[in-house]
Amino acid sequence: MPDYGHPLRFGSFITPTSAPASRPGDLALLSEELGLDLVTFQDHPYQATFLDTWTLLTWVASRTERIHLAGNVLSLPLRQPAVLARAAASLDLLSNGRLSLGLGSGAFWDGIAAMGGRRLSPGQAVAALSEGIDVIRGVLDVSQTRPLRIDGEYYQVNGVKRGPAPTHTIPIWIGAYKPKMLRLTAQKGDGWLPSISYLQPGDLARGNTIIDEAAREAGRDPAEIVRLLNVSPNENAEDLVRLALDEGISTFIMPGDDPRVLRRFAQEIAPAVREQVEADRSRRGVVSRTRIRTAAQLARRVPNIDYDNLPASLVDRAVEPSDPAYARYLSGYMRGGAPGLVLRPQTIEEVQEAVTYATAHREVPLGIFSAGHGLSGRSLNHGGLVIDVSSLNSIEMVDASTGRVRIGPGARWVEVARELAPHELAITSGDYGGVGVGGLATAGGVGWFAREHGLTLDHLRSVDVVLADGTLKHASETENPDLFWAMRGAGANFGVGVSFEFEAKPVGKVAFAQFAFDVPDLVAFLESWGTAIESADRSVTGQVILGPPRGGKQYAQAMILVDSADPDTIIERLQPIADIAPLIDQSVALAGYDEIMAAFVSDEPQQGQGEPLAHSGLIEHLTSGFAKEIAAMLEAGASYFFQIRAVGGAVADVPSDATAYGWRDANFSVLAMGSARSGLDDYWKRVLPHLEGLYLSFETEVGEAALGRAFPPATLARLRELKREYDPTGLFRDNFFINPADVTVTQ
Ligand SMILES: Cc1cc2nc3c(=O)[nH]c(=O)nc-3n(C[C@H](O)[C@H](O)[C@H](O)COP(=O)(O)OP(=O)(O)OC[C@H]3O[C@@H](n4cnc5c(N)ncnc54)[C@H](O)[C@@H]3O)c2cc1C
Structure with missing residues (x-):
């Protein structure tokens, strides 16, 4: 009996009613509040009383932070695939990688035809969906530089440019029932999404068999196709446990129009199902597969990285060489790279998990990436790990009267200047607005106010650091003062700066x-x-x-x-x-200082290649x-x-x-x-x-001689001692590495 070992997910299925228009959005917010993993909406564009599903998804994306989103399922005959691909990439970028595409071949043909869509027979509709998926995947495939051309029977694209690259590989889930559609799901889909109300007893098992066989014929692992199910409020926890263990269903989507049903599902059913399925899996020794990849994707992995045991919180946003978001990590501002795996934590706890994961990979290079402008700092590498903290980019005014401001490492100095300008405050940074806080504030910061205000790091009052052992330390003049001393000039050797508190100065025109x-x-x-x-x-x-x-x-x-x-x-x-x-x-x-910073910044993708x-x-x-x-x-x-x-x-x-x-x-x-x-x-x-x-x-020089020029002898001697204390295995080594194993004391 199939249990594909996919992680369990629980979602809601909401009618996009316009009466009242606030209702579907409110139910989506409730879904997030209740801790569900996914919110989905029906898509019936010919239905005059419904809100447009895509508009609703966008609205929900902007009002939520964590929950994933999908159409359930989108009516492809009324959603032009190339445009849908761009819309999907855009929403995935705007929602930080939270979008999945549920697709259907079309139903309610009178409604589709009334809207100007082409009426298709069932066989034609499957063929059209197949072509549509090729168009969507092709537009999203930014690893190809040539424009996309597909001369299909139902869809033609003639030299369409690819992109934008979405944040993550957007899964395509197909609402399939009949054998042809099931086989298409096996060949081109990432998930099977039927509704239980349309299924007869035995249909799930039959469907799974067809998908598994067709997947194998297509050279795929059947587990590459996730099994999702729209369930009904009649199903209780025991039913869902059976569906998970016997039918391989891992994502359960409950009708979400009634808040009471949603609450019961999220608070009672989902935890019980999780507990029982996990207990059963551990009894049977089933390894939970966090993310399923195709053979072609697996072939692009590099040795010595344990891709299959990523911390759960980092799986969804991790970037492997076969992912669309990988293109971002082929170039920093000054140099090229080709990392084996990029972790993209969104919270301090996730940075801690990423660092802990990195400690188990001491033998591969590790880069810490804030905004990608490193010269000495090899924030990108070849075949190693990169921890990209650019999502930690908040700028929070703590107290305008004292100029206290708390900033994440991923903020860029142009944004800092812009946030501080209305308060007539500024922090002297570098001369280039695109440079990141993480790289600059840990090394120096020589900028337009250097002679009047000093270095950027002279305005740092405290910093929170994730150390090599994964712990979080607050460092200031009074708390962990040694670490605070080291972070101001040699920070890249001591940990990942995850939150910086500065004292900005009054600055006018x-x-x-x-x-x-x-x-x-x-x-x-x-x-x-x-x-x-x-x-x-x-x-x-x-x-x-x-x-x-x-x-x-x-x-x-x-x-x-x-x-x-x-x-x-x-x-x-x-x-x-x-x-x-x-x-x-x-x-x-x-x-204004913000205008000067804005004059020295580019929003073009970084294009560095080779070594500067x-x-x-x-x-x-x-x-x-x-x-x-x-x-x-x-x-x-x-x-x-x-x-x-x-x-x-x-x-x-x-x-x-x-x-x-x-x-x-x-x-x-x-x-x-x-x-x-x-x-x-x-x-x-x-x-x-x-x-x-x-x-x-x-x-850009590395080695002992350069290290001796970077720090005065007494400074270097103290740094060596502290390096042995804070990073004894030399985990952090991408920028003027002070080797803790080196016992030379230069004085
Ligand atoms: C166009 C340009 C203009 C520049 N102008 C100036 C200038 O005017 N003044 C000046 O002082 N410098 C300047 N620099 C140098 C710049 O400060 C450094 O290259 C800095 O490291 C870039 O930071 P980043 O976060 O953008 O880069 P990244 O490439 O993301 O990081 C570079 C390195 O910084 C370290 N690092 C990054 N984030 C963290 C973190 N959160 N915690 C600990 N270590 C971290 C890592 O070692 C990493 O390899 C400039 C660089 C460029 C490319």
């Missing part, structure tokens, strides 16, 4: 200047830039960007923030900088010796992007041993990006003696 310089003498220019910035008022923070000379001429582009809205003050503070070389272009605008090459340096003064080496490097074309940012000022007010970001007396942070190691590395070797250390976020 500021001036943002952009200068383009003609640079006849680069060495003189760099020395003058250094002097001008160092002697500027602290309200001035600027950066200059240089590339190789073009047509024999050197140009420089500078961006400078002046924290003032008074035109005379702005001009007075900018003038000494404007004077250092001939200006070929200039602009100054008054703007970047070297970083922290330096106290831009000396002529340093400037000469930079001039030689640029002259040779060894770096295509060279940037000098201002630090110093408030950054240097903080004692060097107060946080793990230790090189406080540097006035400048420099970054050179190159495309060929041979070119850039040769020149960089000559720059190194002029540097004090490096800012790890801008360095």
Whole structure:
């Protein structure tokens, strides 16, 4: 007798009545409140008194957080498949991966024909559904780059672009009764969804046999097809247990129009069924299969990852190489990747479970991914695990009067700036709005207010961290102060930051200047830039960007923030900088910090490929010796992007041993990006003696020498000790790994 070992799910089946229009939605909210797993709606678009099912699903998705959604079942003859595929991907994205597609081949043909749909015979309707599924799957298959063409008898698509990629593989459940439909379900479906009221005794067993045989013929494991059933209020717990154990039904959907029926189902029947089925399964040693995959999907898994024993809370949103959402993890902003498995926790508890799962996989790489802008941080990897915490992206104003704000690691700085702007507050971040809180706040944060406000991490008041053993620790000056010290500069080595509490500062309109310089003498220019910035008022923070000379001429582009809205003050503070070389272009605008952040962000998908090459340096003064080496490097074309940012000022007010970001007396942070190691590395070797250390976020070199430059000796010695305490197996190692096994104490 079949028990396919699928997880048990319980759902509601609601009539989309418009009398009153609030009723179906209220029943859906009740379904979530009662802890049901799924809410479904009938779909009869020709029924004048019904709300449109898709609109209702969308409304429910936006009002709920957890419950899964489906049409039960959607009338495909009235829902154009290519459009339905896009709608499904959209709703899946908007609902965070909670959509399933229940599909039917059509019934009530008079109604369908009245709506302009084509009247089909039963055989034609099955063939049309088969083509429709191909169209839907094809549009959703973003792993294919070529536009989709299907020249079917019932549906034709002629070069339709694929996408958007849904959050998860959207299962297709088919409402089938007759052998042809059952065989189609076996060949192309992910689930069989009949209603008990249309079944005769023996139909479930007969249906299962047809599906199982046809699945095997199609080279599929019968367990790839989940068995769902619309039950009736007459069935009690014993009936459902029998249906689960004897007929393989794992998802039970109860009519949900009567709240009393729903309550009884959720509060009495479902728990009893769960308990009895689980007890029976454990007696028989049946392993509960959390997620069923096809042979082709299984073939894309990588070795050494225990895909079948994921924590239950993470299964639905986990991303394997064969999933549509996987395309997101082939590229970060700066580098490419091809992880073996991506876990996407949505709560702190789920992060804890993900980390615990990762500890059992110490031998494969582990990346912690917040917003994907890592240079030094390998948040993506090849064949390893990635814990993507981008869903933890809340921004919560704790107390506007003190500037206290609590932020999740997945929030991007542009969003933080936008949330704080109405309160006339800001947290100095980096210069790029798309960068994530998780990566930047744990390493440094050198941005537009660096000289006036210091680093981003100087504004951190506490952080909640999931440690390597899966425990959650709160770290602040008073609680776990060692961990708090380490998280501010070397955070990626100590755990996953899951909640950051900052103290934002009052900020009004500021001036943002952009200068383009003609640079006849680069060495003189760099020395003058250094002097001008160092002697500027602290309200001035600027950066200059240089590339190789073009047509024999050197140009420089500078961006400078002046924290003032008074035109005379702005001009007075900018003038000494404007004077250092001939200006070929200039602009100054008054703007909010949120507007500046919004100017430096892209909402295009990240497209990094391969490995970036970047070297970083922290330096106290831009000396002529340093400037000469930079001039030689640029002259040779060894770096295509060279940037000098201002630090110093408030950054240097903080004692060097107060946080793990230790090189406080540097006035400048420099970054050179190159495309060929041979070119850039040769020149960089000559720059190194002029540097004090490096800012790890801008360095792609790994190993002991780079580690020694990232942290002053005493800082590194203390970090090594703490690493042994907090992460003795070296689980967190994707970003300037401090190996706990290495006993060298550099002092
Ligand atoms: C275009 C661009 C502009 C930049 N501008 C600036 C700038 O102006 N100032 C500046 O200081 N930096 C800047 N950076 C560097 C940036 O701060 C780092 O690359 C940062 O790590 C990116 O964070 P992320 O969350 O976006 O990246 P991810 O790739 O998601 O993460 C990078 C690394 O950070 C660590 N990490 C991520 N999340 C967490 C977490 N929750 N807990 C613990 N560790 C975590 C991991 O080691 C991970 O590998 C810039 C980078 C880019 C690509």
